[in-house]
Amino acid sequence: MRALSYQGPYQVRVKDKPDPRIEHPQDAVLKVTKTAICGSDLHLLHGLIPDTRVGCTFGHEFAGVVEEVGPGVTNLKPGDRVVVPFNISCGACFYCKKGLTACCENSNPSSDVAGGAFGFSHTTGGYDGGQAEYVRVPFANVGPMKIPEDMDEEDVLFLSDIFPTGYMGAEMGGIQPGDTVVVFGAGPVGLFAMKSAWLMGAGRVIAVDLQDYRLDFARKFAHVETLNFKDVDIVTAIKETTEGRGADVSIEAVGCEAEGSLLQRVLGLGLMAEAGASTALNWCMHATRKGGVISVVGVYGPPWNLVDIGTAMNKNQTLRLGQCNVKRYMPHLLEHIRKGRVDAKGIITHRFSLEDAPKAYDLFSKKQDGCIKCVLSPHAHA
Amino acid sequence: MNPNARNIPGYGVDADPKNRPGFPKEESPQLRGDARGTPSRQQSDAEVFKHGQPARKMPLVFGTAQPPQGVSGMLRRLAYKYPDHWTRHWMMLLLADRVDVAEHKLRRGLPRLAAGAAALLVGGVVMRRLRA
Numbered sequence: 001m002r003a004l005s006y007q008g009p010y011q012v013r014v015k016d017k018p019d020p021r022i023e024h025p026q027d028a029v030l031k032v033t034k035t036a037i038c039g040s041d042l043h044l045l046h047g048l049i050p051d052t053r054v055g056c057t058f059g060h061e062f063a064g065v066v067e068e069v070g071p072g073v074t075n076l077k078p079g080d081r082v083v084v085p086f087n088i089s090c091g092a093c094f095y096c097k098k099g100l101t102a103c104c105e106n107s108n109p110s111s112d113v114a115g116g117a118f119g120f121s122h123t124t125g126g127y128d129g130g131q132a133e134y135v136r137v138p139f140a141n142v143g144p145m146k147i148p149e150d151m152d153e154e155d156v157l158f159l160s161d162i163f164p165t166g167y168m169g170a171e172m173g174g175i176q177p178g179d180t181v182v183v184f185g186a187g188p189v190g191l192f193a194m195k196s197a198w199l200m201g202a203g204r205v206i207a208v209d210l211q212d213y214r215l216d217f218a219r220k221f222a223h224v225e226t227l228n229f230k231d232v233d234i235v236t237a238i239k240e241t242t243e244g245r246g247a248d249v250s251i252e253a254v255g256c257e258a259e260g261s262l263l264q265r266v267l268g269l270g271l272m273a274e275a276g277a278s279t280a281l282n283w284c285m286h287a288t289r290k291g292g293v294i295s296v297v298g299v300y301g302p303p304w305n306l307v308d309i310g311t312a313m314n315k316n317q318t319l320r321l322g323q324c325n326v327k328r329y330m331p332h333l334l335e336h337i338r339k340g341r342v343d344a345k346g347i348i349t350h351r352f353s354l355e356d357a358p359k360a361y362d363l364f365s366k367k368q369d370g371c372i373k374c375v376l377s378p379h380a381h382a
Numbered sequence: 383m384n385p386n387a388r389n390i391p392g393y394g395v396d397a398d399p400k401n402r403p404g405f406p407k408e409e410s411p412q413l414r415g416d417a418r419g420t421p422s423r424q425q426s427d428a429e430v431f432k433h434g435q436p437a438r439k440m441p442l443v444f445g446t447a448q449p450p451q452g453v454s455g456m457l458r459r460l461a462y463k464y465p466d467h468w469t470r471h472w473m474m475l476l477l478a479d480r481v482d483v484a485e486h487k488l489r490r491g492l493p494r495l496a497a498g499a500a501a502l503l504v505g506g507v508v509m510r511r512l513r514a
Contacts, residue, residue, distance in 0.1 A: 008483035024424040024443050050475035051458065053448040054486045075416040090442065091417030099409040106421060106442045109432040111466045116445070123475075126430065126445030138443045142415030171404045177397050178383060198390045201397035203383040223390050272476065303472035325404065327414060332403045341392025 002378065003057045003132030004357050009047030012358050017057070020128065020136035025072030028140030030084065034153040035062035035130045037357075037364050037374045038161060039187050040299040043256060044121060045361060048269070048276055049301045051110065051122035060086035060118040061160040062130030063153040066140075073141045081153065082144035084137055085326035086161040088116035088127060091142035102323035107138065113302055114323065123302070131357060133378045145330050154345040154375065155337060158192070163337075163344055164329035165297050166192025166253065170200055172295035172320035173249035178203035180242055182287060184280045185253035186214040186226070188347050188373050189297060193251045194222035195342050202249075206241070208234055208283075210259050213370045221346060229260055238287040246289035254280035255298030256305075267306065278305045288317060296321040347373045354378040429455075431462035433471070454482035 005015040020029050041058045043049050063083040066076050076082065088108075089101035095115070096104050107116025108125040116138070119129015128135065137144060147156050166189045175181060181197040183190045186209035197205045206225045207218040215226040227237050239246050256276020257269065264277035284294045294317055336342045349372045352360045360374040387393055399405045413419070421442050428446035432438070450458045461474035 007486070023426060023446060024422070026421055026443075047479060050472045050479065052479055053450075053454075054482045055448045057447070072422070073416075088443070089414065090421050091414035092420050094411075096414050096417070097411035099404075099407075099414075101414060107444070109430055109441050109444045110462075111433050112435065112438070113466055116441075116443070122431075122445070122448075126447055128445070128447040139415075139417075139421070142417050168404055171399075171402045174399075177394065196396075198387065199392050199394070199396040200402070201394040203387065205384070223384075223386060225384070302466070303469045328403045336392060336395075339392070341395065 001133040002354055003128070004059065004354070006044065006052060006056050006058065007054060010045060012045065012058070012361055014355050014357055017132070020134050022068060022070045023136065024138060025070040026139050026141050027070045028066055028073055028076060028137045028144070029068040030062070030064040030082070030130070030135050030137050030144075031067045032062050032064040032130045032132060032135055032378045033081075034064070034157050035059050035376050035378065036157060037131070037360055037376070039189065040120070040255065041361075042365050043276070043299060043301060045365065046257065046269075048256060048272075049121045049123060053122060056119070056121065057128040057132050058119040059129030059131030059135070060120055061157060061162065062118075062135065063147065063157050063160065064130075064135075067134065069140060075141055076144065076146075081147040083147055083153070083156045083159050084118070084130070084144045085330070086117050087143070087323070087326055088118065088125065088138050089142055089327065090139050096142075099325055099328050101325045101327045103325075131354065131376060131378075133354065143327060145334075148334075151338075154348065156334065156344070157375065158188070158344045158347075159326070159330050159333055161324070161326065162188045163192045163333050163342070164326045165189050165324040166194075167196040167329055167333060168322065168324045169193040169251045169253060169295050169297035170196035172297075172322065173197075173251055173293050174318075175200040175202050175249055177201035179248040180204040180206070181249045181251065182206045182208060182238055182247040183224070183251045183253060184208045184283060185255075185298065186211070186218040187253065190251070190253035191218060191222055191347055191372075192342070192344075193253050193297070194218060194224050197249075197251070198223070199336065199341065206238070206247070211367055214367075214372065217370075217372055234260075234283055235286045242289070246287050247292060248289060249293045249295065250284040250288040252280050252284050252294065252296040252298045256300045258298075264306075274306045275301045275303055276305070278307050281305070281307055285317065291317070293318045293320065297324065348375050350374045352376050353380045431458060433462055433466045434464045435466070452482075452485045454478040454485055457481060
């Protein structure tokens with residue numbers, strides 16, 4: 001099959017790879033029809049995630065058609081169309097049974113820092129991802145959700161990760177009616193966090209980013225106020241617009257490659273003396289009021305970060321962080337899509353065949369051509 | 383308050399935390415999806431590393447993509463002897479990643495290097511014969 005293949009930092013190619021196969025009775029093999037590039041794939045591309053091996057295939061947002069199932073999969077059959085959560089979850093362990101499907105202890109031998117996930121290095125279990133023609137889906141009797149007959153893959157593709165993640169970011173903020181919510185990062189996850197904040201009854205939602213085109217998109221897609229941190233001191237600007245106190249809730253949807261501090265980028269990305277730049281985290285702490293809540297869904301990798309934890313402590317803040325337990329959110333958010341409350345596929349700006357994946361990565365990484373979200377079609381011709 | 387907020391489609395439908403799927407954070411334990419109980423153990427000959435927490439067992443299912451190889455594989459093997467709350471575990475893995483890239487470039491370049499070396503050798507022999 002053809003598949004994306006990581007060749008080293010900033011280098012991906014599309015190469016021939018052996019087809020995936022059933023390795024466990026609860027596996028399925030999926031023919032991937034749609035797959036997306038996530039902002040967190042860029043951390044892999046940039047060589048920031050430990051144990052990213054040459055030859056691995058990225059891709060944790062995908063949908064497709066079941067090609068083959070193992071004998072332990074009784075709720076799916078070949079031909080079923082499904083969208084798959086990025087978490088690999090057994091459904092039966094201590095964490096899965098409590099609903100924390102991102103924390104499964106039966107899917108990742110490599111580390112205790114995360115549960116198993118598709119296409120996100122051996123740190124999350126060493127599974128090839130879905131930026132390929134076919135993918136192995138472990139625990140296929142638990143994760144995949146069938147796509148309703150009257151919907152297409154693009155309608156539901158983002159239920160695999162970014163819509164639930166943005167929603168969980170807002171949910172962890174404990175948003176109460178009338179709250180002022182600041183969302184750091186106007187990328188795809190941030191956009192869904194903004195929409196979700198409105199679903200939860202926020203009074204004001206303010207988006208923060210560096211790219212003017214992303215802030216323009218956020219205003220149209222999510223009806224938010226916007227601030228560009230290249231134009232203002234962001235903490236001062238947020239405090240000035242909130243009676244000097246700061247936001248009730250800040251949602252961090254940026255992650256470890258944040259712009260905005262040369263020191264953090266040198267330490268975190270240049271020298272790798274910390275796991276990426278902590279800029280956005282520290283801004284959250286300073287821009288949120290005392291007693292407020294900071295919700296973090298941006299991806300940070302090991303080993304550690306230089307974080308202003310003393311400020312958070314002194315300000316009596318609540319910090320909530322987590323990888324999204326996608327399975328819990330899928331049915332609820334599918335209803336939001338069906339009822340037209342959230343136009344999930346409205347964030348797709350670019351579509352490519354799989355063969356053009358390196359070009360797609362380049363565009364997405366450099367934020368060119370107004371790129372918000374790229375979707376690849378592995379079985380379409382270039 | 384944003385004066386246009388109430389005109390936004392779906393505004394406030396999830397205002398009650400009980401309507402939110404992630405509330406409460408931890409639910410009463412129950413099997414998820416179509417899980418029927420503890421899964422069986424995956425059987426594989428692939429070399430898969432388990433991080434160095436002695437109390438932790440190998441999980442039942444694991445990825446087998448890109449088995450370790452070469453010098454980078456040796457570094458990874460060593461890195462995984464350490465628990466994942468030790469910095470050296472992660473720094474060694476990052477080093478192994480860079481060595482992995484260099485090894486792959488060398489392997490890709492080896493046929494060309496070999497052809498070049500052979501050409502130099504043959505060329506050297508021919509030149510010596512011509513001078514003789």
